[in-house]
Amino acid sequence: MIIEERGSTHVYKQIRMLSKEELERLESRCVHEQPAFCVAACPLKLDAKALAQAVSQGNFDEARKLYEKIAPFPHILAAGCDAPCEAKCRLTERGDAVDLRALEQAAMAYGQRGRARGVLRMKKRKTAAVFGSGLYSLFLAGELNKKAYPVTVFCREDDADAFIAAGAGFAPPEALAADAALLKETDIAFRFSTDLSRELIEEQRERFDVLCLSPELYASLYPEGSADAALQYDRENRLVSGSPRGVTETAFCAKKAALTVDRLAQNLDPGNSRGAEGPVETRLYTDVSGAEALARVPHQGLYTPGEAVREAGRCLQCRCDECIKGCAYLQHYQKFPRVLTREIYNNVSIIMGDHMMNKPINACSLCGQCSVTCPNGYDMGEICHLARQNMVSTDKMPLAPHEFALMDMLFSNNEAFLCRPQPGFETCQYVFFPGCQAAAIAPETVKAAYLDLCRRLDGGVGLLLGCCGAICDWAGRYELYDQTKEFIRRELARLGDPTVIVGCPSCKKELAGYGELKLVGIWDVLLRLGLPEGARGLERPAALHDSCGARGDPGTQEAVRSIAKALGVRLEDTPYSGDRSPCCGYGGLTAYANREVAGEMTAKCLERSDAPYISYCMACRDRFARQGRESRHILELVYGTDAGDPPDISQKRYNRLTLKKELLWELWHEETREMKLDFELRFTEEALRLMDERMILKDDVIAVLEEQRRTGQAVFDADSGLTAACRRVGNVTFWVKYTPLDNGGYLVRSAYSHRMQVVRRQG
Amino acid sequence: MADKNYYTVDPQGKLRCLKCGVPLEKGKAKFLYLDNGFPVELPVCPVCGFVYVPEELALGKVLAVEKALEDK
Numbered sequence: 001m002i003i004e005e006r007g008s009t010h011v012y013k014q015i016r017m018l019s020k021e022e023l024e025r026l027e028s029r030c031v032h033e034q035p036a037f038c039v040a041a042c043p044l045k046l047d048a049k050a051l052a053q054a055v056s057q058g059n060f061d062e063a064r065k066l067y068e069k070i071a072p073f074p075h076i077l078a079a080g081c082d083a084p085c086e087a088k089c090r091l092t093e094r095g096d097a098v099d100l101r102a103l104e105q106a107a108m109a110y111g112q113r114g115r116a117r118g119v120l121r122m123k124k125r126k127t128a129a130v131f132g133s134g135l136y137s138l139f140l141a142g143e144l145n146k147k148a149y150p151v152t153v154f155c156r157e158d159d160a161d162a163f164i165a166a167g168a169g170f171a172p173p174e175a176l177a178a179d180a181a182l183l184k185e186t187d188i189a190f191r192f193s194t195d196l197s198r199e200l201i202e203e204q205r206e207r208f209d210v211l212c213l214s215p216e217l218y219a220s221l222y223p224e225g226s227a228d229a230a231l232q233y234d235r236e237n238r239l240v241s242g243s244p245r246g247v248t249e250t251a252f253c254a255k256k257a258a259l260t261v262d263r264l265a266q267n268l269d270p271g272n273s274r275g276a277e278g279p280v281e282t283r284l285y286t287d288v289s290g291a292e293a294l295a296r297v298p299h300q301g302l303y304t305p306g307e308a309v310r311e312a313g314r315c316l317q318c319r320c321d322e323c324i325k326g327c328a329y330l331q332h333y334q335k336f337p338r339v340l341t342r343e344i345y346n347n348v349s350i351i352m353g354d355h356m357m358n359k360p361i362n363a364c365s366l367c368g369q370c371s372v373t374c375p376n377g378y379d380m381g382e383i384c385h386l387a388r389q390n391m392v393s394t395d396k397m398p399l400a401p402h403e404f405a406l407m408d409m410l411f412s413n414n415e416a417f418l419c420r421p422q423p424g425f426e427t428c429q430y431v432f433f434p435g436c437q438a439a440a441i442a443p444e445t446v447k448a449a450y451l452d453l454c455r456r457l458d459g460g461v462g463l464l465l466g467c468c469g470a471i472c473d474w475a476g477r478y479e480l481y482d483q484t485k486e487f488i489r490r491e492l493a494r495l496g497d498p499t500v501i502v503g504c505p506s507c508k509k510e511l512a513g514y515g516e517l518k519l520v521g522i523w524d525v526l527l528r529l530g531l532p533e534g535a536r537g538l539e540r541p542a543a544l545h546d547s548c549g550a551r552g553d554p555g556t557q558e559a560v561r562s563i564a565k566a567l568g569v570r571l572e573d574t575p576y577s578g579d580r581s582p583c584c585g586y587g588g589l590t591a592y593a594n595r596e597v598a599g600e601m602t603a604k605c606l607e608r609s610d611a612p613y614i615s616y617c618m619a620c621r622d623r624f625a626r627q628g629r630e631s632r633h634i635l636e637l638v639y640g641t642d643a644g645d646p647p648d649i650s651q652k653r654y655n656r657l658t659l660k661k662e663l664l665w666e667l668w669h670e671e672t673r674e675m676k677l678d679f680e681l682r683f684t685e686e687a688l689r690l691m692d693e694r695m696i697l698k699d700d701v702i703a704v705l706e707e708q709r710r711t712g713q714a715v716f717d718a719d720s721g722l723t724a725a726c727r728r729v730g731n732v733t734f735w736v737k738y739t740p741l742d743n744g745g746y747l748v749r750s751a752y753s754h755r756m757q758v759v760r761r762q763g
Numbered sequence: 764m765a766d767k768n769y770y771t772v773d774p775q776g777k778l779r780c781l782k783c784g785v786p787l788e789k790g791k792a793k794f795l796y797l798d799n800g801f802p803v804e805l806p807v808c809p810v811c812g813f814v815y816v817p818e819e820l821a822l823g824k825v826l827a828v829e830k831a832l833e834d835k
């Protein structure tokens with residue numbers, strides 16, 4: 001039986017994976033791009049997090065640049081800002097907030113000034129006048145100058161220094177002097193020593209497009225007026241002004257006022273399309289439980305550069321990366337689920353061209369860890385699974401990444417398949433479903449478990465050796481999955497719809513998706529029956545790895561722990577256990593589709609402890625053992641068996657067949673036909689290694705050699721002294737390089753394959 | 764002779780067809796995959812037409828083209 005390769009790359013069919021709304025709903029769960037708490041709190045939109053980072057790196061120039069962006073007169077602002085950011089700093093939960101204001105002052109003191117602003121820029125044609133002095137007038141004139149409006153200030157003071165001092169008496173003399181220097185560099189025009197009256201202001205309407213007033217002047221000259229606080233605008237009197245309190249609010253109101261001037265100058269309504277102003281709510285999540293509870297670095301006056309660097313170093317750089325911390329896959333692609341989702345969605349939606357995201361889509365283990373570690377339950381696995389199904393539905397899913405696994409599943413449910421009631425029974429109360437990987441990796445353990453269940457349970461225990469369909473489900477092959485489901489259901493019906501005793505948590509999860517099946521884990525049955533004789537734990541303390549199939553199934557996680565305890569195993573505590581457990585790399589077929597990422601997943605699992613690993617999914621057991629870690633399945637301990645070194649891909653098939661054959665003979669007295677080769681076949685170590693790496697089975701090699709014997713077709717290479725023969729099996733052409741043996745047999749030295757077909761061409 | 768070949772392997776007399784007992788020659792062949800075709804020149808038996816795909820070619824160029832097409 002083969003699975004059909006996808007058709008032409010030139011057939012274009014489109015089925016939407018998610019609606020735009022569904023996509024947006026999913027994406028909005030990820031808060032990674034939400035602003036940090038301090039940033040969100042700042043009405044002036046200072047990127048305080050970036051400023052703290054720059055200072056912590058000793059980059060005062062960059063810090064100053066960030067600060068100059070939000071304030072035309074930064075020394076004064078830094079001296080007087082009430083720092084609402086600090087009140088929102090998450091470090092307040094552990095100790096002192098980062099002293100952001102002191103960092104801002106340090107940035108202004110030690111950073112080099114950015115490029116001189118505005119003087120040479122093209123000025124706008126519309127003009128503005130600012131009447132009165134004070135902080136509001138100063139900041140507003142500065143903001144308008146930044147926006148390139150020609151500004152004229154009318155004030156009672158006699159010079160610029162006096163004008164500045166009138167606005168910012170709170171600031172130290174150095175700050176005043178520094179900002180006075182900045183003011184003199186601007187081309188803000190002044191009418192000093194002016195007697196400010198309502199008449200004067202009204203007269204200026206002729207000469208200026210927009211008139212702005214300091215709050216004090218506005219209150220005294222236009223007592224009837226009521227300027228809108230959000231717009232800083234009095235529509236009746238057509239005047240820009242307000243009544244802010246405090247330095248920060250004044251700076252914010254000056255910004256709002258400048259925007260209003262901008263709108264008025266363009267003859268637009270000042271109330272429309274202003275964009276987001278002021279502080280915002282942030283949905284960011286940051287885990288601060290691990291942060292050190294520290295007091296701020298003390299200072300008298302200005303921090304020294306060294307002190308500032310130390311204080312900035314306390315900043316947590318708040319961000320959400322809960323998902324990425326636990327997942328090797330997300331770490332591999334260095335992308336957050338929100339970004340990854342968008343890229344996958346867009347790429348799946350394109351009709352023609354390169355599907356760059358196929359690799360990431362097929363590399364996720366669909367393990368659902370992120371749905372637990374993410375504070376908002378973002379399930380990247382669900383998105384990758386949907387994308388796979390979508391690719392299958394539009395015939396854009398290449399077969400290559402999953403073909404081996406799918407063929408292996410067909411093997412489990414054909415040649416290696418077995419479904420029988422317990423001898424002596426027509427129908428059964430129970431059926432043991434160990435899972436395809438258990439039979440492939442630890443056939444002795446499966447046999448021991450089955451015999452034990454038969455012995456100790458009443459009502460008959462049937463046996464079902466096969467695959468639950470997880471493989472095709474993970475591959476996104478929904479049609480094959482439905483067929484598999486039907487097939488397994490029919491087999492269970494033949495046994496009288498018994499309670500299924502599953503040996504693998506992933507099977508349990510998959511079979512639960514069938515609906516209406518009675519399911520119980522073998523671990524629960526064992527707890528009820530008690531452990532059999534000969535059950536023994538490990539001498540050394542061990543780490544328990546929770547299978548991703550058991551995520552969201554605390555009963556199973558607990559039952560396995562109880563068994564381990566009953567076995568006398570001392571279990572170490574490991575991070576990321578229980579529902580937060582990472583995948584071993586087998587889940588979602590990552591091990592087939594992307595070995596590199598799968599390897600990183602295994603390593604991530606193993607980095608949690610140096611102890612031997614106990615798992616309750618055979619695939620986990622196998623992958624850890626392959627990394628050279630002492631690795632045991634809980635059932636091996638329960639039954640005193642040891643599956644030993646991990647089998648290669650051919651051995652995994654052989655194990656399933658042999659288990660079936662043995663059990664058929666020993667329990668049901670049925671003999672299976674022995675397939676004997678009529679020629680000798682040997683492999684070099686190197687050939688076996690290459691075959692495992694290239695996913696070539698001994699059966700594939702045999703198929704090639706049988707064809708070679710039938711046709712006599714082969715090529716001799718004088719350079720290597722080897723003979724090569726080939727055969728197309730299903731969607732793949734296999735080649736075998738060998739040395740003939742004297743007895744007509746073969747010593748196989750290498751094997752390789754390609755999916756491409758090669759034909760002769762005329763002309 | 765505007766025949767463009769994506770790939771050429773010349774057997775240089777070092778390969779023999781064991782069935783026909785003759786050396787393979789550089790001959791015209793075609794790679795086919797997912798409804799795409801590429802003309803190539805590979806070692807071919809002049810008698811029976813058997814086409815040889817060397818290991819390096821299968822694991823190199825052929826694999827790369829397969830991968831590129833799979834993501835189309």
Ligand code: SF4
Nearest residue numbers: 030031320323374378
């Ligand atoms: S855990 Fe990951 S997916 Fe969830 S909000 Fe944070 S960054 Fe986004």
Ligand code: SF4
Nearest residue numbers: 038089090315316318
């Ligand atoms: S720890 Fe740093 S990034 Fe987080 S809120 Fe405080 S200052 Fe902002």
Ligand code: SF4
Nearest residue numbers: 327365367368370381
């Ligand atoms: S591998 Fe698991 S944790 Fe990582 S993105 Fe996929 S489903 Fe989420």
